[in-house]
Amino acid sequence: MDTPDPATLLAAYDAQLRRDGEVYPASSVTPLGPLLLATFGTTRGFITYSTLATEEGPATTESVRALVEGALEHYRAQRAIRQVEWKTRGHDHAPGLHEALVAAGFVPEEPESVMIGDAGLLALDVDLPEGVAVRQVHDEADVRRMMQVAGEIFGDDDETVQAMTEELLDRMRSGDSVELWVAEADSEIVSTGRLEPVEGTEFAGVWGGATRADMRGRGIYRALTAARARSAIAHGKRWINSDSTEFSRPILERSGLLKVTTTTPYVWKR
Structure with missing residues (x-):
């Protein structure tokens, strides 16, 4: 069987599995700019998106930091939430994201390979x-x-x-x-x-x-x-x-x- 090249598979991944494709079957989903803030069960938060660009334009260090702070504020207000995962991708345009997440108390786990x-x-x-x-x-x-x-x-x-x-x-x-x-x-x-x-x-x-x-x-x-x-x-x-x-x-x-x-x-x- 013929397998498409990685770029074609990545485009399908971004189009079909990012954002809405990742939040089923969340118990609640709240949009925050380009982010979706999902809650699974009652104790676990999950943050997904297809881009970090906002209505004002492409992602910047300042806009990314504001999104991180806003997302964490959302989950901090829900006392039942015990942990939150922000899922990053290596090919995203995300200036300052690592620094903003670490400053907010997020800890990076081991990188994984997305295989398709x-x-x-x-x-x-x-x-x-x-x-x-x-x-x-x-x-x-x-x-x-x-x-x-x-x-x-x-x-x-x-x-x-x-x-x-x-x-x-x-x-x-x-x-x-x-x-x-x-x-x-x-x-x-x-x-x-x-x-x-x-x-x-x-x-x-x-x-x-x-x-x-x-x-x-x-x-x-x-x-x-x-x-x-x-x-x-x-x-x-x-x-x-x-x-x-x-x-x-x-x-x-x-x-x-x-x-x-x-x-x-x-x-x-x-």
Whole structure:
């Protein structure tokens, strides 16, 4: 299959997945100039945009600083909000954004690669180690087990794991299209991942890919990704997108996905 060049994929990413494409299914969304200030559940804020330009013109150091300060003021006023993520992209015109975020108390996390490619590139048959099986989970108990394992692998604190778990359970109860997948060995979850088909777009995102350190390098992540890619195709999606760490980026790259930009989350905690 022919994969478009990175510039074409980046244009599709910007057009379909930025701003509105990132705030479903937020519990509330408040516009602030070019920003969308979303709240997920009751405790987590998320800031997205397709550009930092304002009605007055292109982004400047001063206008960017004002947007950061205004966004943080919005979330500070909501006492239930425990943390806020501002998601930056490496290709954006964002003068002074890093400095403004750090000055406001946001802490940058590790940069990730935005990977995009045809879902068919990933929807392959992958041999699993003996005793390992991949399946989709639906039951609350399985979801809680999955999120606990993912939290341990990512090093998340208990509060973050609990908030993400409750958010996912609420989405599943509401009939949301999010899918949760695990790989198990001897009934123990050893790898986790989500599939998030994005309504009104050609995209489905693969998120939360986490594999226990002692089980890496054995094809388990590839098999879990293949299962999600097949499901994405069944949903009518063409493209898979993923914000990838340096563990998963090489795997997706070998499968034919392309790096189109980088993303760095900046996180503020109350």
